Amino acid sequence: MKLKKHDQLSVKIEKLAFGGKGIAYVQNEDKDNFVIFVDNVVPGDEVNIKLNKVKSNFAEGSLVEITKLSPIRIQARCPHFDTCGGCTLQTIPYEEQLKIKESQVRESIEHIGNIKEMDFKPIIGCDSEWFYRNKMEFSFGYEDDGKPLSEKKIAVGLHPKYRRYDVFELKECYLESEDTGNFVKAVQKFMRDLQVAPYHSRTNSGVLRSITVREGKRSGERLVNILTSGEDFEPKNEFINLLTKESDKNGFKAATSIYITKQVIKKGQRTRFEEELIYGEPYLLELMKLENSTELKFEILPQAFFQTNTLQAEILYAKVLELGEIKSTSTVFDLFCGTGTIGLFCAHKAKKIFGVDINQSAIENANSNAKTNDIQNATFVAGDAFKVIAELEEKPDIIIVDPPRSGLNEDLINHILKIKAKRLIYVSCNPTTLARDLKFLCEKYKLQTVQPIDMFPHTYHVETVCELILQNN
Ligand SMILES: C[S@@+](CC[C@H](N)C(=O)[O-])C[C@H]1O[C@@H](n2cnc3c(N)ncnc32)[C@H](O)[C@@H]1O
Structure with missing residues (x-):
């Protein structure tokens, strides 16, 4: 048999390739172990797939249905697993x-x-295996509710799989902190109440692009940086209050530093980032322990790379x-x-x-x-x-x-x-x-x-x- 695009076939997923795609082996012409890559599967799954691409030494298929679940499969912890593009291995136990x-x-x-x-x-x-990240960036956008833009509500969250320009409202996330859900909810309510508009790339209008939370896992500090379009973010004092005095009441940890960064894009010029420290220390302090138990100090500015x-x-x-x-x-x-x-x-x-x-x-x-x-x-x-x-x-x-x-x-x-x-x-x-x-x-x-x-x-x-x-x- 010679495989071709659009063929449907039943295969068993043998393992995962680096990058997270499942691998199945099938017979193709004279080759016994012809490789087919399949997304969104777990080793041991038996699945029906449709071929999207057939090359001389491999093919790619999309999942039509899972006919038999892998014995190693578990329920994803995160309620957003099917929507979100992150944490794709959550249906596999950590040991596996x-x-x-x-x-x-x-x-x-x-x-x-x-x-x-x-x-x-x-x-x-x-x-x-959870809450290990010291940095998360959440995007601003509009709820995906089919309503016209003027009636849509502001959403704070992450991008759905394969849809970089959309944002889904985040209720929980187990990557950075136990209070992430509360933090995102409070920021979303604040922006909705004051009607600060998310930046919309198609119309090049609106203010809010993203909000990044950096956390010193050893120092306990928290730096929040809100990234805006070239427009001013007006409610600065109210925002400081929300992230400091009102944090306890909203169930999240107070910020030790707050920045507003304007992303200024002008035709023919390099994109500029204008940072304004509106509260606290200019940097996030993080500590790292050496083998002899001395500590190294790192002063991390909003745009700096850090593991x-x-x-x-x-x-x-x-x-x-x-x-x-x-x-x-x-x-x-x-x-x-x-x-x-x-x-x-x-x-x-x-x-x-x-x-x-x-x-x-x-x-x-x-x-x-x-x-x-x-x-x-x-x-x-x-x-x-x-x-x-x-x-x-x-x-x-x-x-x-x-x-x-x-x-x-x-x-x-x-x-x-x-x-x-x-x-x-x-x-x-x-x-x-x-x-x-x-x-x-x-x-x-x-x-x-x-x-x-x-x-x-x-x-x-x-x-x-x-x-x-x-x-x-
Ligand atoms: C994986 S990161 C390494 C980070 C660092 N060792 C650490 O542990 O934090 C790779 C680094 O390579 C740098 N880089 C990329 N191309 C480079 C080049 N041609 N010469 C020198 N550095 C480069 C990037 O700026 C980035 O900081």
């Missing part, structure tokens, strides 16, 4: 999610990287420190350093840390984080990782890389192979690009240890730390 993520990392390295020998460690899961799971990031960074075997004589390159957290975690053990990131404001943050923590042996520089280190005379003993999802580029890999640091620690958020890069790096390095770590329960994401050791040649 961890097994799935662990095998995705192992299979990627074995099959794409073609590496079979390594010390593959069991995945480290999160102690708290979204503070407690699990501590575990991730401690792994980097352990596998890096950093000594007091070590010069360490922290490439793709972001706000410098990995380098700052390592600084007390190293002789010198040199961090590079392409994002100028992340580097400003990294240098001020070093200052706040009185760390004097760490320098952070803005620029492209390859270009910056290609111009350096100094050779590192240890290189740490933590690239974006796309992984390392060829120039950087070649340069790393040329400068031959004794150890290389690769932190990755994408097992497929990690495996591709490891294949090249293993021309001169041996993949010693692989440690998967789950930072984001109920999502398909998985982080991996790899230890590579230079081979004598």
